[in-house]
Amino acid sequence: MALPAQTFTTLHSFDGADGEYPIGALVQGVDGSLYGTTSYAGTKCNYPCGGTVFKIALGGTLTTLYDFCAKSECLDGDGPNALLLASDGSLYGTTFYGGANGLSTGPYSGYGTVFKITPAGKLTTLYSFCSQSGCADGRDPEGLVQAANGDLYGTTGFGGICPSTAGCGTVFKLTPGGTLTTLYNFCSQVASNGICTDGEYPNPGLVLTGNGDLYGTTGFGGANIGPEGVGGGTVFKIAASGAFTSLHSFCAQEPDGLCADGSYPRAGLVRAIDGDFYGTTWGFPSNSGTVFRITPGGTFTTLYTFCSESGCADGDHPLAGVY
Secondary structure, three states: OOOOOOOOOOOOOOOEOOEEEEEEEEEEOOOOOEEEEEEEEOOOOOOOOEOEEEEEOOOOOEEEEEEOOOOHHHOOOEEEEEEEEOOOOOEEEEEEEOOOOOOOOOOOOOOOEEEEEOOOOOEEEEEEOOOOHHHOOOEEEEEEEEOOOOOEEEEEEEOOOOOOOOOOOEEEEEOOOOOEEEEEEOOOOEOOOOOEOOOEEEOOOOEEOOOOOEEEEEEEEOOOEOOOOOEEOEEEEEOOOOOEEEEEEOOOOOHHHOOOOOOOOOOOOEEOOOOOEEEEEOOOOOOOOEEEEEOOOOOEEEEEEOOOOHHHOOOOOOOOOOO
């Protein structure tokens, strides 16, 4: 069946002064405009630092709401990620770098922040990571979800308490007032072979369910060793009570070393109307990646394996999740 003709329209081309390398999906505000971030540049700092929050009207008029690194040593954050539209109409997000704690000055200094910004462009830094000794509170945050009471939940890719010097990542809760609680430190469970059986290096993209449970993925770790000698990644659940459950460890199905159930997820999950969770695995180098489904109780099904067509006409190694 032929598809109808598609009309493509470029709404805006970034030029550096208004940011460059937009990252993450756009969110639509209560005013109908679209809001997003660029990961670098702006008027305060050129590549490879800075970044912006912008608003773009559906007709294509772009307004820069905030330029990061407006404060000395990027104390206001550096390298913003995707935004979350909150119930109060404000936007929340994280920066991968910058903040009040971290390295020496220059690009990639600081260990990241959580911020709030109004549609008018007023930015408030709610938290600077690595506020605790050894970055026990985590570092390099990505992605947020919000509960009905206004609390924010997210992951840090590194930091926390684990055998690795850089840390293995955390799941955290942050109140609207800026009080942070670490809900879980990955690599808290280590096998005799050194594998973090509970997972390590969580991906952005937590799913918060109505009963307060959190679901997500880790890019590495788990109970099964993948073809690169490290765990193939996991799907996990953190109950509202704080109890941690590993629902699936990838590379559980490994005929001929192919990890038929997938390996190394690079994105979080999405919950469908059927109540199940869906996601992707990158797969490299053991296979070409998969799309999977997992129930809240942990029943796992591989729905599709990429590179099933000649010449990998169907694609391979998906990096993003499903939506």
